[in-house]
Amino acid sequence: MRNMNKKSADTTLAIWIPAAAAAIYPWILEAFHWSVTPATSDHSGTQLSTIAILTASLLLMAAFAVPLMNLMIASRPQHTAALTAANVRARRFALLAVTAPTLYVFFGVLTYIAGSKVPDQWIWSPAWLVFGYVASRSTDAVMPQHTRTSAHLRVVHGICGALAALYVVFHIANHLFGLISPEAHAAVMDIGRTVYRAKLIEPLLVAVMLFQIASGLRLVWTWSVASSDRYQMFQIASGVFLSIFILGHMNSVFIYARTWLNIPTDWAFATGLPSGLIHDSWNIRLLPHYALGVFFVLAHLCSGLRVVMLAHGVKVPLANRCWWTGVLLSILISVAIICGMTGLRLA
Numbered sequence: 001m002r003n004m005n006k007k008s009a010d011t012t013l014a015i016w017i018p019a020a021a022a023a024i025y026p027w028i029l030e031a032f033h034w035s036v037t038p039a040t041s042d043h044s045g046t047q048l049s050t051i052a053i054l055t056a057s058l059l060l061m062a063a064f065a066v067p068l069m070n071l072m073i074a075s076r077p078q079h080t081a082a083l084t085a086a087n088v089r090a091r092r093f094a095l096l097a098v099t100a101p102t103l104y105v106f107f108g109v110l111t112y113i114a115g116s117k118v119p120d121q122w123i124w125s126p127a128w129l130v131f132g133y134v135a136s137r138s139t140d141a142v143m144p145q146h147t148r149t150s151a152h153l154r155v156v157h158g159i160c161g162a163l164a165a166l167y168v169v170f171h172i173a174n175h176l177f178g179l180i181s182p183e184a185h186a187a188v189m190d191i192g193r194t195v196y197r198a199k200l201i202e203p204l205l206v207a208v209m210l211f212q213i214a215s216g217l218r219l220v221w222t223w224s225v226a227s228s229d230r231y232q233m234f235q236i237a238s239g240v241f242l243s244i245f246i247l248g249h250m251n252s253v254f255i256y257a258r259t260w261l262n263i264p265t266d267w268a269f270a271t272g273l274p275s276g277l278i279h280d281s282w283n284i285r286l287l288p289h290y291a292l293g294v295f296f297v298l299a300h301l302c303s304g305l306r307v308v309m310l311a312h313g314v315k316v317p318l319a320n321r322c323w324w325t326g327v328l329l330s331i332l333i334s335v336a337i338i339c340g341m342t343g344l345r346l347a
């Protein structure tokens, strides 16, 4: 009985911690904005104090800690035999909370288009607490044994993923050119556009992205019940993040920018010029969104590669080493792109 109570308290915490972390997320960004905004109204050339830089760095780390912590909660080992509906719901809830940085951007674009006058965080934070409350009220019924995902769907998701990767690798390499100059970024994008914006290819690219979201979420639904190891949970969590990221990103590019504002989707659009990513209270949410988008898409591809390697008889330690190398490279590429987007130039 005491064990049951402990288990149920664990599950409740596994919902309330991600809910609270996601609810607090916009306030961390708000505090970051406050810490990088000098007291004077003239911001040009104003140097930030060491304390302000230190505070801002800690707050940025706290913003990244939100999805990281939720990822760790979602990855807690589960014992399949005694798995209850509450365990599964807690895990799925933590997976959703991993997406907070990208969901907050998507949400912000939608409220902006809808003309909402209420600051986003005033809707966002209570909404997460309500979600947490609803999720924590699920029953303790024992889950039916794990039903396996269709092998066919996994293969098709992998093949389409490889197709999508052709675009994604180009797109990410394109963003690295921002480290040289916005002009270099634009020149490479112009070359790429002749291919990915071609009449037949662009709809195909969008269709592949939408298929990856739908098929990926279907796989996540089944795998989130299974007692997965941490590598599998990372693959699942990065896939959930990407589903929201890609949907929100395509909404920003195709609907918000190209259709609603009728502006070009260029360097200025991506980096939130003229105010940039760091000093604007809205744009700062784009920084973790872009950084994690790049990191998760590359690391998700590494996870897929690891599965393929294992299926082809590669030894587990070697496959894991390749995965770790890929993940470290993904972090470096993500940091490099964000440095370019926030003004660092190599020359």
Ligand code: HEM
Binding pocket: 168, 171, 175, 189, 193, 196, 197, 202, 205, 209, 242, 246, 249, 250, 253, 264, 265, 266, 267, 269, 270, 290, 291, 293, 294, 297, 337
């Ligand atoms: C630093 C991160 C990123 C930034 C700043 C960014 C920015 C942009 C911009 C400016 C465009 C418009 C391109 C154009 O007009 O030709 C675009 C399009 C797009 N991006 Fe990204 N992106 C990022 C990461 C990603 C990632 C990780 C993915 C995939 C998971 C992705 C998927 C797409 C797709 C599917 C399009 C539509 C392509 C089209 O115009 O047909 N982006 N992005």
